[in-house]
Amino acid sequence: MTQIHLSRPARHVALITIDNPPKMNAMTRPMLAELGRLWDELERDDSRCIVVTGAGERAFSVGADVSGDLSAGPEMARMVSHALLKTDAYKKPIVAAVNGDCIGGGVELLLASDIRAAVPKARFGLTEVRWSIYPFGGAAIKLVQQIGHVHAMDLLLTARLIDAAQAATLGLVNRVLPPEQLMDWALETAAMIAANSPSAVQAVKRQVSGTIADHALTREALEQELGDAVRASPDFAEGIAAFREKRQPRY
Template identity: 40%
Template sequence: MGATEHLKTERVGATLVLTLNRPEARNALSLPMLVGLHDGWAEADADDAIRSVVLTGAGGAFCSGMDLKALAGRGMAGEHCRDRFAADPDLHWKAMLRHHRPRKPVIAAVEGPCVAGGTEILQGTDIRVAAESATFGLFEVRRGLFPVGGSTVRLARQIPRTHALEMLLTGRSYTAREAERIGLVGRVVPDGTALDAALETAALVNAGGPLAVEAVKACVYDTAELSEAEGLALELRRGMPVFATEDAKEGARAFTEKRPPVFRRA
């Protein structure tokens, strides 16, 4: 499940790696890529053996966004996928994480261009690692377009508003170091090592109790727009049941016995 001609899937331990695989087009979005992403998120949600997801791109690029040649009328790759979109008109928004939030943590490993739709997908991920030469930006206004992948709503909630508006309104390119400085990505690593760094982070996530990890992620997002009092109340509703799980007891036993815990999602 998940793999298409433009989307590769691989299991690395408890991590599902989704690789945008259209390097000849700098991983511009295509119908098979969107179908593959949609199915990859669904696979991660459905399979309890998957504890985290890493999203990356092939060929030294993350994603260059919409296929502008297709938009200009030259045909979008993967016409054979049209039936999937007819069956679910929301499929592309779920694939791009606009209308779907995976319950497992999603870590982005960015090499090369991550622009336009690439930067929009990035905003749906939870932890972001970028290579030194990675570039970011929302170029839509320069082409008379609108970034409908969620950026006019999400970006100012993730980085300071002045930086969000500068990115949205100027359409200029940002280096990885600029993206780190404004908080769009969390860490910059040497070129060629973003995937390794993301997998190392995923391994740390995977070592935690899965029920606890998923509850923490859900609580962070669910409380984002609440008042502090409302958020604290929701935190107790989300968090206290975790203490009653067998995994919580196992974590305490393992600490006492000085051994790695064996979590069973129970």
Template identity: 40%
Template sequence: MTAPLRFERHGAVALVTLDRPERHNALSPELICRLDDAFAEIRDDPELRVSVVTGAGEATFCSGGDLELTLPLLTGARAPQDDWDRRLLDDPDILHRTTLKGVTFDKPVIAAVNGACLAGGFELMLGTDIRFAADHAVFGLPEAKHGLIPFAGALVRLPRQVPQAVAMELLMTGAPIGAGAARAAGLVNRVLPPAEVLPAALETAERIARNGPLALAEIKRVVTGTSGLPLDQAYALETEAMGRVMRSADAREGPAAFMEKRNPAFRGA
């Protein structure tokens, strides 16, 4: 049996592919655990500076939690049957880590949304920093239709990323929207023909990976960490980040490389 997740290295870029196209890339317990392992590897490997997350096939990015395997396991309607099931039940924080909810993950993450992006897949996308979508992609949070709620970050993240009225309509009706509407709402950066989505995401990841890794980490940490804070507290965090960056070797290397007309050799320190 093939693994439901593919992990590839493209230089300093990690490509993570949810690979259950026959199940619309639904998040089974095994896929959730393997995604957790992939993010841990990216986080801990200094050679990997940016990651791209996508789905296998042309129809679906991710349809959310597997309604046959994962949701019944979490509600107690299904008993654990293998080590993946038991790992998910023994460590419920895996669900948070795999959507980057409430965790420190300072490296940039790009979503290449190749198709339908629903429920937990939508929440995974909300945890990313930059998003490219195929023009046929649809986006939705249908949990309320099933008597459930989104619990992987959407209730908090979505009203901070789009106007509250837009967020409430998506959350309460469960109705999907198209890629154009998602772009208009600010949920995605670009809408592209399907064949261009992953190349655009990888090209952007490679451009980002050439930048200073310490600077990227501090940019992400401050932007995400100051959301909702009063201005004085937010500015204080920005000033702390400035101090950390300006004391670094990278901050000396970048301007020197520019003046010497060479590529900088950033070390992330």
């Protein structure tokens, strides 16, 4: 059974929940495919705002399930791109309720959202380079746009984690909220958006997301080239082995 759930907690509001708590809401290939399918469904229906969150109390999402198949041809690249809305000029606003750790592809999904809050214990980071993985989901393109060059490069190159308070200071999230307030805030924000003119809201969202998508599309060929080169390097096997063996890699 796929572990991406859709519910409708209020009129014109949809809620997507990433549900794989034993693996900190890591997303398998079927989950990524289902997430992409849901974006398509919600773009066509009467939803006016979408909330995305993770199941449980530990994680929003730690990205791709690295314990699974790691082949990354063009078809997989397209699946990841669509699941994370990397190059989509998506027209529906997205509110992110970050209920726990947001790492790797979780951050890349976060970058596709528009308004974000996190609980105090949430940690944020792009750890891909530690494991010799290229951040295919758009972080190397979008993060600089959203939080500025020096802050983006700090996260992308050091692979360190930051806490929710620092994420708010950098502008990666709007605010930090107690866990018991997070979903109420997300649904209230979504309802506020849904009460506005859907044609006007979606026009604004399409302009903003279209600008981001156009830029991402111009970088896509180089993304694939760079990612393939990283995967072909001897570092890749060591990085993945170290990740799976829960040890520091030896490069």
